[in-house]
Every structure is written in structure tokens, then in C-alpha cells.
Amino acid sequence: MNKIDLNLNSLAKGALAEDINEELAKVGRNLIDPNVKQSAKRELNLKITFKIDADGTIVTTSEVKSKLAPREEKITRVLVGENGAGNIEMREMNTDVPGQTMIDPESGQLLTDTGEPVHGETTVAPIETATKKYI
Secondary structure, X not given: OOOOOOOOOOHHHHHHHHHHHHHHHHHHHHHHOOOEOOOOOOEEEEEEEEEEOOXXXXXXXXXXXXXXXXXXXXXXXXXXXXXXXXXXEEEEEOOOOOOOOEEOOOOOOEEOOOOOEOOOOOOOOOHHHHOOOOO
16 A cells, blocks of 8 residues: 655645645635626646656655636726827826716816816705705
């Protein structure tokens, strides 16, 4: 009967177990990341190589790798133009329609599609205070 006494928890003075636990933590963090596709597969790969050294002893090397799900891509709209001086300007568009004015829900201030205040405009009452009850 063969007797194999190689414990993965104590192999390489416990370093292999530490590497496995570290990669498992990465997999766990990736599993609960809300920016990652939840149905994607994750992998933990353990590779142990055995080699006979020049002096006749057997040397093992180990490698632990994880394959994580990629973060989901983010989509946004960007406005690009040229200013009067001929310089390129780029800004993220905060509305769905170019040139559309929006209302800041907290302050009631009118904003451009890039989130900048509209000059010469007054603020609008926030929705909570603008509604009236009629009896």
C-alpha cells in the first residue's frame, strides 16, 4: 500500500495554503462585486510541479492562480467640441438628450446637460415642497 504524506496545508512551510487562501479571497471579492456579471465563471487553479534536481532530490514548485470575471463595461455619453480658441473640449453628458436642461433634485437648480448651472435662471422648488394638497 502506498503512503503519501504530502499535506497541502503544510507544503512549502504553509506558503501554498497561504497562496490558496489569498486567491480564494480574490474569488470571493469578485463574486460579491456588484460591477461584475454574476453568472460568469470563476476559477482557482493549482499547479504543483515535481522535478528531480541535480543532486537527485525531488523539488516541488507550486503556483496558484485565479481567473476572475471581468468588471462590466460602463456606458456614458460624451459631448466633444471646439471652443473659440480652437481647443478641444470634452464633457460627460448627464442627460439623455444633448442640450436638454435638467433640474437638480436636491437644490432645484436648473442645470445644463453637463451638470453646470444655467446662467440667468432661477431655481425651481424641489418636488416635495412644490406639491400642494387640494381639499
